[in-house]
Amino acid sequence: MKRAINLRAVTKVVPAKDIGPFYRVIGSLDEIGQGSLHAVRDINPFTLFDEVKVTKKAGVPPFGAHPHHGLQVLTCIMKGSYSNKLWDDPEAVYEAPMGVCLNAGRGVVHEEKTAVPDETKALQIVWLIPEESRSKVATEFAQKPHLVEFESGASVRVWVGHPFGDKSASTVVTPTPVNIITGTLKPNGSLDIGDTCAGGAFFYPFSAEANVQVSDSETVKSRHVAIFDEASGGTIKFKNESGTDEVEFVCGWGARIEEPWVKLLTHNGFFLARSLEAAQLQEKLFLEQGITSYGK
Secondary structure, X not given: OOOOOOEOOEEEEEEOEEEOOEEEEEOOOOOOOOOOOOOOOOEOOEEEEEEXXXXXXXXXXXXXXXXXXXXXXXXXXXXOEEEEEEOOOOOEEEEOOEEEEEEOOOOEEEEEEEOOOOOEEEEEEEEEOOHHHOOOOOEEEEEOOEEEEEOOOEEEEEEEOOOOOHHHOOOOOOOOOEEEEEEEEOOOOEEEEEEEOOOEEEEEEOOOOOEEEEOOOEEEEOOEEEXXXXXXOEEEEEEXXXXXXXXXXXXXXXXXXXXXXXXXXXXXXXXXXXXXXXHHHHHHHHHHHOOOOOOO
């Protein structure tokens, strides 16, 4: 007898917000009203997700070195190349496909920007780390995603986690259990992801034209994010409804952080901390210690 599949229900579908150089999928104003208002504040543990638009310029974004605290951030370099620098360390250049995952821990200053004036495309996803991890030294991982092909017509890259067993596991260390994949669905292609953990989960197609059926119930259009029920885990299922066009997508899920948190934007970066006072203390430390020493 076949075991019944527990499909995760979609609770809402929300359009991404076009904000100049990127589409904001997850993330809104900070604790004191700074930033861009968006309908999706977070999908705990995920607090920010931007689809960065294609650019052919070097040095984008142009705002330079900036601080972070209390978070982990993944930059998925989909096309082109990015330069990356921590504190005053030597600059590194990474070429697509490459994932650069920074655990800010107790504090870090970094700079990321497009390396050359070629076509470049990236995704950036941020999630909470537990309070106990916010006192540790920052760490960074750079790793090419694992490619997994499915007979159902899906081609998947695993950036973080081990959603399909040890064979496809990423070696990126995450204090918060998180899985992030991108992929392509061929015409009429589909993918079932079984046994996802309880907590925040989302699916986001970003091809120019897309209609994807999710959990056998919702049709999700391009640049709309489907948000799943957090109460229980289960299977995430989606299918490309087009018989002629491929669809590119991002899917992520992770365990909730059951701790209070706030976001504070500052000096072109931001902090995640348990309270506004704690975040403002980090801002003070950054100003005192400076770009080359904050968090070391």
